[in-house]
Amino acid sequence: MNAPVEGFSKFSKEEKIRWIAQNYTSYPEQAEQLLKRYWNTDAAVQKIHDEFIENTISNYYLPFAIAPNFLINGEYYAIPMTIEESSVVAAASKAAKFWLSRGGFKTEVLGTEKVGQVHFMFKGDTSKLSRFFSEIKQDLIKDTSGITRSMEKRGGGITNIELRDKTDAIDNYYQLHCTFETLDAMGANFINSCLEQLAKTLKEKASAHSDFTQEEKAVEIVMSILSNYVPKCTVKAEVSCPVEALNEDGMSPQDFAKKMVQAVQIAKAEPYRAVTHNKGIMNGIDAVVLATGNDFRAIEAGIHAFAAKGGTYSSLTHASIEDGIFKFWIEVPLALGTVGGLTSLHPLVKLAMEILQNPTAKQLMQIIAVAGLAQNFAALRSLVTTGIQKGHMKMHLLNILNKMGASDSEKKELVHFFKERTVSNAAAKEALQNLRS
Template identity: 35%
Template sequence: MDSRIPGFYKQDVDERRHSVAERANLAADAVAAIEGRGLDPVRADTISENVVGTLEYPLSIATNFRIDGEDRLIPMAVEETSVVAAASYGARMAREHGGFSTQVTGPHMIAQIQAVGVDDPFAAKQRVLDAEDRLVDLANEEDPVLVDHGGGCEAVQARVLDTDRGPMVVTHLVVNVQDAMGGNAVNSMAEALAPEIEALTGGTVQLRILSNLADRRIARARCTVPPEVLADDDWELDGTEVRDRIVDAGAFAGSDPYRAATHNKGIMNGIDAVTTATFNDWRAIEAGAHAYAALDGYAPLSTYEVNAEGDLSCSVELPIQIGTVGGATQLQPVAGAAMEILDVDSADEFAGVLAAVGLAQNLAGLRALVSEGIQHGHMSLHAKNIAIQAGAPSDLVDEVAERLVEEDAIREDRAAELVDELSE
């Protein structure tokens, strides 16, 4: 499959759908799901509570991605056009030098069991650790299917926390969840072990639940971008200056949490859009990413440096808790089609793709920020929305949007005037 589709954004919706279906070799039911309404209210009522209807996002495709030597089309569900455009452009820049390479530590999740009212917390911690083998076996009795597939609880750890409510003994179960997100598996194990932990610690177990700080499930991506790729004929800056400004922007984020929060939001723009398109838990990934960024004082999740060859070296590292089996994806036909387009074979592979998407998004955003400013490209895309809101018919939307940008007057009142003028 070739993810480089020149002029893709110029095609109409039917043409784009055909291009994607052909390249991704989509099954007929996947194409049908994308064409029509994917989630009817009856099915929606089995997924959520107090359902009154459904809300649809645009399903878009980010192009140009080459990840670990393989071309991929990236499905994204997001309400902001600049997210998809930026991801595609970031991927195109990285593509010039081989694309993205990824590395994932493995699909391990942590369940926490909180014991309070422990008289001898440090001795209790040791008793828990001494019972590790038995606790692992008991935990694995809760999910024999996961164990049969090569997963299951692999280790037990214990910590003593000094809190405002006194000392607490917190037991961690480290669970290999294979290709699942893993929430149900680890929560069930934690619930099952609660009586054993009470017996070992002499305390009372209260919370038994997974941690979304999935620091045993780290995904990394990196790419290299030559300076000339960063340049633009319309800018006064050359590629080397753009490169250095990006490095400066990364240093800014590394020294200031106010900037780092927005820097990391740029990464998550891409990751969240893919997880939304595939009906995965973007909230869990958000929580884990920002907690990981805050481990040693809030910091950026990506870094930018100049390598020995003078190229921009880009990397990202964050926890990604994602699944390719279980969860709600199979309940949403469009999400199933998105997974078919994505064509990942494991949760680890999926996590690596998400890391690459986040890095592409961040790279493109920083390039815009340090040169023309983020509003130039963003408002150019936003102008189309303004034209539509002003009542422009489909055959005038592009022309009205172009005029709004030329006049630097991206306002609904001006758009309405242009619609009247051009309709005469």
């Protein structure tokens, strides 16, 4: 048990499964059977999955769901969502239905600029480096032409290169801060290829520059890499309606609107609340990012950095009441792709794109921002009215009963039993025991 291994990557899939089962599980036969049970029965589809990453031994399935009834800029959408958390899809669908009769969602792409940086060390005169950069800037761009030609034909490419002095943070540290337009591609490979060529040209030109001392010629390239912080690749989504249209059972429209605004103000002022507030937003965003084959880790990192751009972590959503109009909106950075990567490989990703009417990257930015806004509206609506647990635990009830081994008939009866009762693990356990006795 728990043994090291040589050459694991060269094992066949069967050998990998046998090794992990025998060395790291208590019941090897059952472990092998479980791993093979989740293989796709279509060998061609399974081969696609096997080649996404390294050392694959099985598939890890997540539910693929639909949140219908989204009206976005006058068009109807059914939004695919991939997530394991109870109540997320239901909440998004409920918010979509709420705003369907109140004008729907309005969206606008504010920018699509992506960023990459060459990080380097230069021991010398900053003013000499600045003059040198001005002299070679066009050479830097020209030397990437083999990489950028195809992107430029479609209207993209490198949009700017700046020399940034970061010596106040780290001695001798400078950057080439580069901005890109990658159109419908997320563009990570394109950006990184450009940056590596820029670094190469920078080093070569510096080593031959007649105005540099020997020490200044020895520019040290530390790394060349894109940034997932894209504060100028942003989208805005909003909903609005007269306060009187915010009818809620047991609460006046005015009180509901006021509490919604207060809830957002609290998330703006209190980081402990803001983190959970924004996590709810990411429930909606990540679910669509996953369903469409995009990189949710990059999206998460960039969005949370954006939430802290003012120096304190704060709410991503905003709310106001002006002249009798309630307005609720979000602005988020979303660097997405609709071509390349999994978008053309994963069968369900291709289907998700088709369901969304094969959007461009800009259109997908708008759809995903709406999913985040809808999720946040639904969460705040529950929090300021009935409380979050009533709806969430109702949706979680089946998970609780499945964990307790309830039969289909028992689940049906207990779902009915808890229709007007508060759900908790203890209450479900007691109700199941009473039913069985």
